[in-house]
Each structure stands twice: as structure tokens, then as C-alpha cells.
Amino acid sequence: MIAYLANLATIVAIFGILASTLNVAIGHAGIFSVAHAVFFGLGAYAGAQTAMLLVPDPLLALLVAALIAGGLSLCLALPALRVRGEYFVAASLGLQMVATTLFSELKPLTGGIGGLVGIPRPELFGVTITALPLALATLALILLATHLLARGSFGRTLRAIRDAESAAEALGKHVAVAKTLAVAFACAGAGMAGALFAFHMAFVNVESFTLDQSVLVMAMVIVGGTGTLWGPLLGAALLLALPAGLSFLPFIPPTEVGAVQQILYGLAMTLLMIFRPAGLVGDLGRGKVAH
Amino acid sequence: MLFLQLLQGGVQTGALYALTAAGFALIFGATRIFHFAHGAAFTLAGYAFLMAWNAGWPWPLGALAAIAVAVLFGVAIEQLVYRPIGRHEGGFFTVFVAAFGVSIVVQNLVGMIAGRGFAVIDTPLSRATEVLPDLWIAPVFYVAIGVSALLFLALSLFLTRSHAGVALRALAQNPDLIRTYGLSSTRLSILAFALGSALAAPAAILTGMTVGLNEAMGHHVMLISMAATIVGGVGNLKGAALAGLLLGIAESVALAFVEPQWAEAVSFVVLFGFILFRPSGLFGVAVAR
Numbered sequence: 412m413i414a415y416l417a418n419l420a421t422i423v424a425i426f427g428i429l430a431s432t433l434n435v436a437i438g439h440a441g442i443f444s445v446a447h448a449v450f451f452g453l454g455a456y457a458g459a460q461t462a463m464l465l466v467p468d469p470l471l472a473l474l475v476a477a478l479i480a481g482g483l484s485l486c487l488a489l490p491a492l493r494v495r496g497e498y499f500v501a502a503s504l505g506l507q508m509v510a511t512t513l514f515s516e517l518k519p520l521t522g523g524i525g526g527l528v529g530i531p532r533p534e535l536f537g538v539t540i541t542a543l544p545l546a547l548a549t550l551a552l553i554l555l556a557t558h559l560l561a562r563g564s565f566g567r568t569l570r571a572i573r574d575a576e577s578a579a580e581a582l583g584k585h586v587a588v589a590k591t592l593a594v595a596f597a598c599a600g601a602g603m604a605g606a607l608f609a610f611h612m613a614f615v616n617v618e619s620f621t622l623d624q625s626v627l628v629m630a631m632v633i634v635g636g637t638g639t640l641w642g643p644l645l646g647a648a649l650l651l652a653l654p655a656g657l658s659f660l661p662f663i664p665p666t667e668v669g670a671v672q673q674i675l676y677g678l679a680m681t682l683l684m685i686f687r688p689a690g691l692v693g694d695l696g697r698g699k700v701a702h
Numbered sequence: 703m704l705f706l707q708l709l710q711g712g713v714q715t716g717a718l719y720a721l722t723a724a725g726f727a728l729i730f731g732a733t734r735i736f737h738f739a740h741g742a743a744f745t746l747a748g749y750a751f752l753m754a755w756n757a758g759w760p761w762p763l764g765a766l767a768a769i770a771v772a773v774l775f776g777v778a779i780e781q782l783v784y785r786p787i788g789r790h791e792g793g794f795f796t797v798f799v800a801a802f803g804v805s806i807v808v809q810n811l812v813g814m815i816a817g818r819g820f821a822v823i824d825t826p827l828s829r830a831t832e833v834l835p836d837l838w839i840a841p842v843f844y845v846a847i848g849v850s851a852l853l854f855l856a857l858s859l860f861l862t863r864s865h866a867g868v869a870l871r872a873l874a875q876n877p878d879l880i881r882t883y884g885l886s887s888t889r890l891s892i893l894a895f896a897l898g899s900a901l902a903a904p905a906a907i908l909t910g911m912t913v914g915l916n917e918a919m920g921h922h923v924m925l926i927s928m929a930a931t932i933v934g935g936v937g938n939l940k941g942a943a944l945a946g947l948l949l950g951i952a953e954s955v956a957l958a959f960v961e962p963q964w965a966e967a968v969s970f971v972v973l974f975g976f977i978l979f980r981p982s983g984l985f986g987v988a989v990a991r
Contacts, residue, residue, distance in 0.1 A: 443795050490974070494981045496794050497736045501928055502977040505970040508925065512967040622921070626802060633799055670810040677810070680803030685786045688796045 417543055419655070421611050423648050424546035425604050428553050430631040430643035432600030435557060437629070438638030439566060440593040441573030442491045446503040447628050449510040450480040450487075450601035451608070452620030456514075456521050458606025459530045459615055469533035469545050472606045480602025481595045488594040492587050495576075507622050514617040526616025533610045542611035549607060550644075553600050558640055560596075569593055630680050636690025645692060650676065703836035708954050714843050714912060716950025717850040718905040720943040722923055723930035724857065725901035727942035729776075730931060731874045732894035735784050736794055738801035740927055741920030742808035743899040747772040748906030748915045749816050752823050761825075769903040776899025777892055779804060785888075805920055813917040822914035823907070846908045853901065854943060861939070870894055922966070929973040935983030945984060 429451055436442040454476035461472040490502035514521050521527065532539045560566045568589050571579040580586050609615045627650065635646025654672050657663060663671050683690065722744060729737045747768040754764030783800050827842040861867035873880050873890045880887050902923075909915065927942075930949055934941030949969045956968045976983065 437795075443798075490977050494977055497798075498932065498977055498981055500736075500795075500798060501932055502974060504925060505929070505974040505977070508970040509967045509974065512964060516961075516963055626806075629799070667814060670814050673810040674807050677803040677806030681783060681800045681807070682803075684796045684800035684803070685783060688787070688790070 417541070419651070421541070421543045421546050421607075423651050424543070424550045425607050425611065426628065426631065426647040426651060427550050427644040428546070428604040428607070429601055429628045430635065430647045431550075431553050431557055432597045432604070433628055434632045434637060434639075434643045435560065435593055435600075436597040437632055439561060439573065440569045440590060442487075442590065442594060442597075443500050444487060444503045444594075444597070445500055445622070445625050445629060446487060446507040446510070447597075447601055448620045448622070448624035449507055450484065450598040451605045451624070451628075452510065452514055452615075452617070453480045453483055454602025454605025455609040455615045455620070456527065456605070457602065459527045459609040460520070461606075462531050462533070462610065463527070463529070467531040467534045469535060469540075469542075469606070469610060472533070472610070473545075473549070473603050476602040476606035477599040478602075480605065481599030484595045484598030485591075487598065488591045491590050491594060504622070507625055511617060511621050514620055522616065524617060526614060527609070528614050530609050530613045530615070532613070542607055545610070546607045549603055553603075554640065554644070556596075561640065565589070565592075627676070630676055633690055634679060634683060636692035639690070639692045642690050642692035646690070649691075703834070705955070705958055706834070706837050708957055709951065710837065710839060710843065712951035712954030713947070714846050714950075715954060716947035717846045718909055718912075719923075719926050719930060719950045720946035721850050721853060721905040722902050723927040723934070723942045723946035724854070724939050725898035726924075726927035727931045727934070727936070727939050728857075728870075728901070729894050729898035730936065731939065732870050733780075733784075733873070733891045735780075735891075736798055736801070736928075737779075737784075737895075737898070738798055738924060738928075739779055739804040739808070740898070740902065741922070741924030742805045743772045743775045744902040744906045744909075744923045745808060745812055745915070745917065745920040746775050747899075747903035748910045748919075749812055749821075749917075751903075751907045752821055752910055752915060753816070755823055755825075765903070765907060768907055769900050772899040772903040772906075773896045776895040780892055780895040805924065809917050809920055816917065818917055820914040820916050821910070823910040825911055827911055840912075842908060842911045846912070849904050849908065853904065857897075857901070857939070866890075866893060926969060929969055932981075933973060933976045933983055935985040938983070938985045941983060941985035 429447060433444065433447045436444050457479040458472040458476040461475045465471070486506055487503060490499055494502065515524050533542065533545065534540070568579065568584050571582070571584060572586055572589060576586060608619070631646035631650050632643045633646070634649060635644065636642030653675060654668070657668055657672055657675075722740070726737060726740045729735060729740070750771040751764045751768040754767050755761065759767070779801070783804060784797060787796055787800060825842075827840065827845060829840055831840075832838055861871055869880065869885050869890055870893065873887060873894070877887050880890065906915070926946065926949060930946035931942045933949070934943070934945035949972065952968055952972060953965045956965055960968075
């Protein structure tokens with residue numbers, strides 16, 4: 412039971428990081444990325460390869476993962492600077508589809524469909540530890556960073572860009588720089604979540620980094636409430652507890668649990684958008700997420 | 703001859719992509735709604751025909767049932783999902799997420815009811831004969847091309863010659879002016895959804911006869927329609943249809959050079975390139991950012 416709870420807590424922390432960082436892009440900067448799992452995957456492969464080829468030092472793995480995911484976030488920042496709205500969603504969908512193919516075909520780097528097996532346990536100062544404390548510490552750091560960012564001038568700049576890009580530009584804000592930095596922060600955070608995920612599972616393959624995963628993370632942000640500090644974490648906990656909760660219901664045949672769970676996700680997304688577009692934690696009076 | 707065979711497959715797939723993409727582009731152009739659940743209409747129509755066919759219905763009845771299911775779905779989602787969201791001025795992302803939710807629900811419901819995995823509609827039309835040495839063509843190829851061409855002709859006549867069609871094009875340009883002239887924009891957007899969704903039905907039926915149906919295919923269909931609409935230039939039905947055809951051909955002909963796993967990525971590399979370098983698409987006018 413303890414092991415089960417520890418596992419659940421680690422997964423919630425990892426997805427909490429994913430949802431919180433995606434929230435910086437969606438909620439603060441108005442960049443509606445449907446490709447977050449790409450950077451989650453990049454971080455997972457980078458962290459796993461670092462641990463397997465060099466040393467199983469989690470700090471180094473996290474750093475490498477953050478650098479690679481943050482660096483490649485330019486792939487997402489470029490279309491974000493060019494286009495907006497539906498066009499950007501389409502671009503990020505395209506990126507997600509291409510990345511999924513790359514993940515399953517670049518076998519020397521990613522192990523293909525078979526994935527990377529036998530990722531060593533993390534060792535900090537010569538002591539083998541589990542991923543849980545690492546994940547919790549990273550989550551706390553990310554939440555702190557998001558909180559500071561939201562309150563500081565950079566957060567205000569981002570929200571100004573989200574609400575009125577031309578006005579922000581007219582006031583002398585560096586729109587391109589701010590957008591690029593926001594995307595880089597979000598993607599680097601997703602990369603760290605990926606490295607933690609690789610350590611925790613000791614096995615990664617492309618199935619964890621598909622469009623479905625991106626949509627799941629997006630649903631977490633939206634269910635919790637975009638632009639809020641605790642909303643994404645709450646959303647992550649709720650959506651991850653859902654399958655566990657469903658498996659206790661006796662009247663659903665085990666083969667259909669997955670489908671029922673997906674149907675509930677879908678229904679929750681649709682109904683929330685109709686009746687509470689600001690999310691569970693979001694401001695009740697605020698009717699719209701963005702233009 | 704391999705190249706010809708791939709080209710033939712590409713034209714066949716492309717003609718069907720073009721139909722679905724035109725439906726999506728019609729809806730998006732007229733109502734500005736990014737109808738991400740368009741793929742769900744496709745899946746529902748395909749399975750409706752499959753069930754009717756397996757139950758021994760004659761094919762015209764099955765096709766009517768498929769069209770009815772697609773139209774009902776399109777109108778229902780317009781009324782029950784998009785309209786309430788539009789009423790509280792939800793942004794495009796709200797619409798996108800809600801539509802994505804609907805498509806997840808449909809995909810899993812279809813999987814639970816009709817079973818998961820590939821299902822092929824087996825008709826005498828799908829049996830290929832050797833036309834030229836090493837070139838196999840099934841009669842469904844001619845049907846797909848004929849049906850697509852005919853529907854496009856009908857659609858462009860409707861949009862240019864009938865009152866409702868002209869009003870639909872006007873809705874795309876200026877919804878406020880439509881109201882001034884005493885036309886109902888509500889009724890017109892229902893019409894756009896009904897027509898757009900109906901276009902997905904023949905494409906779904908013919909796809910079921912060629913490569914087969916699968917409960918998760920709505921996603922792929924949707925992504926292709928979206929890609930075609932953007933590559934063709936938003937608001938341009940002919941552009942969307944042509945881009946759909948080209949994407950189908952590119953996907954198929956690419957098989958001559960790369961492994962089959964890469965086929966889907968080809969479409970999205972094209973899409974990504976267009977968004978980066980020519981967001982207005984092939985035939986579009988420059989759009990406001």
C-alpha cells in the first residue's frame with residue numbers, strides 16, 4: 412500500500428510539473444501548445460541516456476534534460492512568433508505528430524517502439540534514492556518559480572501580450588523575447604519532468620509521449636484552471652486519480668475501464684468548456700480563457 | 703510501375719481527403735469555428751454504413767443512413783456545444799478543447815460498441831484487377847474519383863447559384879451584414895454544419911471500402927482536413943480540396959522513398975513548413991496575425 416501511494420505521489424508530482432509548466436505557456440503567455448509531450452519525451456530520453464551512458468546522477472540528468480528540451484523549444488517558439496490562434500494549434504499538432512514518428516524511428520537514440528530499458532536508479536552523493544523526493548523538490552521549485560514569475564514584471568509582460576499583443580508591443584515590450592523565454596521555460600520544465608519520469612519508471616518508450624499524452628496534460632491544466640497557481644496541480648491529481656477510482660467500480664468490465672476513463676475525460680473537457688471555461692480553481696466571473 | 707501504383711493510391715486517398723477537407727473548410731470558413739470534432743462525424747458515418755451493410759441493407763439505404771448520422775452529429779454539436787460556448791464569448795481554445803473532448807468520447811463509444819481494430823466494408827467494388835502490368839486498380843478507385851468530382855461540382859453550383867449558398871459565403875465575409883439583411887446567421891451556421899458533415903459521409907464510406915475503418919481514425923482524418931485547410935488557404939474551398947488531394951498523393955508517393963512509418967509525418971512536415979513560411983496557404987490572401 413505504501414509502495415502504491417509512493418508511486419501515485421511520484422506520478423502526480425511529475426504530471427504536476429508538466430501541467431504547471433504548460434500553464435505558463437497557456438495561462439500566462441497565451442501560447443496554446445498541444446505538443447507538451449514532445450518536450451516531456453525529449454527530457455525523458457536525454458535523462459535516460461545520461462544516466463545509462465555517463466553517471467546516474469539525477470542532478471546532471473535533470474540539467475541535461477532541461478537544456479535539451481529548453482534548447483529545442485525553439486521548434487515551438489518559431490511558429491508561436493509567426494502565427495496565433497488556430498494556426499499555432501495546428502503547428503504544434505504538426506510538431507507533435509512529426510516528433511512521435513521521430514521518437515519511434517530514431518532507434519539509436521530512443522530505442523524505437525521497444526524503448527530504453529534498464530535505466531539505473533538515481534544516485535545522489537553515492538546513495539541510491541527513489542524518484543519521489545526528487546520529483547517533489549522539482550515540483551516545489553517549479554511552483555515557486557511560476558509564482559514569482561506570475562507576480563513579477565515578466566509575468567505581467569506575458570499577460571499583457573496574451574491579452575493585447577499589439578498594445579504590449581506599442582508599450583515597448585519585447586514580444587518576441589518574452590514569448591521565446593516563456594516557451595523555453597515551459598519546455599525545460601517538461602524536460603525535467605521527463606528525466607524524473609525516466610528514473611521513476613526505469614523504462615521509457617514512445618507511447619508516453621504521444622498526442623494523447625499532450626491532450627491529457629492540456630486537460631489537466633484546463634480542468635484545474637488556466638492561469639492559476641494550484642489549478643494545474645489539482646487537475647493533475649484529479650485526472651490521475653480517475654483511473655484508480657474507476658478500477659474500484661465493480662460494474663465496469665475490466666476490458667472497458669480504459670475506454671470508460673477516456674469517455675469521462677472527454678465529457679469532463681466538453682462540459683467544463685460549456686459550463687465553467689475558467690476551470691475549477693479559476694475566477695468564476697471570468698468567462699473566457701483567451702481570444 | 704510501383705510509382706504508378708503509388709500514384710493511383712495517392713489519388714484515391716487524396717480524393718477522399720479532399721471531400722473531408724472541403725467539409726471542414728466550409729464549416730470553418732462560414733462560422734469561424736475550428737471544428738475539431740469533424741473527424742468524429744467521419745467515423746460515425748463510416749461505422750453507420752458498415753453496420754447497415756453487415757445487416758444486409760441495400761447500399762443506397764446504408765449511404766443515406768451514414769449521411770443522416772453525420773448531419774445529425776454536426777447539427778447536434780453545433781447546437782449543444784458550440785452555440786452555448788459562443789454565447790459566453792468563449793475563445794477559440796475553449797471551442798478546440800470542447801471539440802477535442804467530443805471526439806475522444808465518440809472514438810471510445812464507437813470502440814466499445816462496434817469493436818476495436820480495423821473493419822473493412824467488403825464489397826465487389828474493392829476487388830482489384832490488373833489493368834496494366836503490375837498496376838492493380840479496384841473499381842472503387844473510379845467510384846471515389848467520380849463521387850468526389852460530382853460532389854464538388856454540386857457544391858460549387860450550390861455556393862454560387864442558390865440563395866442559401868450565396869448567403870453562406872456572405873456569412874463567411876460579414877456576419878453582421880447578414881443580420882442586417884434579415885437572414886438568420888443561426889440557421890445559416892446550422893446549414894454549414896449539416897453540409898460540411900454530410901461531405902464527410904461519402905468519404906468515410908469509400909475509405910471503409912478501400913483501406914478500412916478503425917475507431918481511432920477520426921483523429922487522423924481531422925488532422926489531415928485541418929492541414930489541407932491551412933495549406934490550401936483558409937476560406938478557400940477549392941484550395942482546401944486541392945491541398946487534400948496533394949497531401950494524399952504526397953503521403954502515398956513518399957512511400958517510394960521512405961519507410962511506410964514516415965508517411966504520416968510527410969503531411970505534417972508540409973503543414974509545419976507552410977505555417978512557418980506561408981501561413982496564408984497556397985491560394986489564401988494574407989491573413990491578419
